[in-house]
Amino acid sequence: MRILVADDDPQMLRALRVTLGARGYEVVTATNGVEAVNAAIEHHPDVLVLDLGMPELSGIEVIEGVRGWSTAPILVVSGRTGAADKVDALDAGADDYVTKPFSIDELLARIRALTRRIASQDESPVIRIADVTIDLAARSITRAAPSGPELVRLTPTEWEVLDILVRNAGRLVTRQTLLTDIWGSEHITDTGYLRLYIAQLRKKIEPDPANPRYLLTESGMGYRFQLEPAVVEGQAPGVSSPDS
Missing domain, CATH: 1.10.10.10 (Winged helix-like DNA-binding domain superfamily/Winged helix DNA-binding domain)
Incomplete structure (x- = not known):
């Protein structure tokens, strides 16, 4: 399964690439919103993990852009804790929202839940x-x-x-x-x-x-x-x- 991780924090990006890769996921990374949209178009990830506060295009703009042609689950991982930010992301088309800092076990559980949702769509x-x-x-x-x-x-x-x-x-x-x-x-x-x-x-x-x-x-x-x-x-x- 291919996961696109987009975050402008290089340490977060590196940690998620290593951790998810160790769990058997194929990981594609992006450091800004434009890279995220281009990577989604090129690689057609099964799941997208996005930060909201990225340069060039915000996470909300990425979600809106991707939702125009893809139904792949989108998990927002953000340091923004306000209810308005979460509602905006979900209304734009995100499927789930995790607030930083988070445990890797929680992140993996959220990803598994999203992929189960994909599997159940045929039913x-x-x-x-x-x-x-x-x-x-x-x-x-x-x-x-x-x-x-x-x-x-x-x-x-x-x-x-x-x-x-x-x-x-x-x-x-x-x-x-x-x-x-x-x-x-x-x-x-x-x-x-x-x-x-x-x-x-x-x-x-x-x-x-x-x-x-x-x-x-x-x-x-x-x-x-x-x-x-x-x-x-x-x-x-x-x-x-x-x-x-």
Whole structure:
């Protein structure tokens, strides 16, 4: 597996190249944002590990540039600890965020989690609720209309929330689980983030956002994606076929 590591700190770059290489990963490095974009185009890495504060192009600009043509997971590794920086990176298209300093075990665990997500994409279901079709593998949502299907656009973070809920359809997903998986354990009490994104998702996919039928709140606990019978094509963890 090939990993692109982009960081303007030569010591960090060297440490990650040696450590990841010792674990069997093929490592490509870049010292600034322009090099990172060019390396991504040339080498097509399986995972990108990016710093935010790089010269020439910032990490956010790299993420936006790469996301225009690649779905490879992006892990941000940054010394910026502010919630706004993290939200900006995730909304730009990053898949995960690790704050410096970090342990190498945590970094390796995050990389393994991202690669497992790649492996599970082939098992992603197609969900139909009312006039909306959700295709997790294609990361697309369409709504039926008289003139033909209309595309419903989600931000990357809205996709993260919806992906977790759909893959656990019918099950309660706690607020703590969602916050930890999307924003990290340091934001486990920031429930305002979650309420905002759930409200945005309801506006985009619920027939009546004020009276949700599918994105349900479990008071004091979390959220549940509730499916009606006979609406799933394919299989995914937590999603049952009509015959099961």
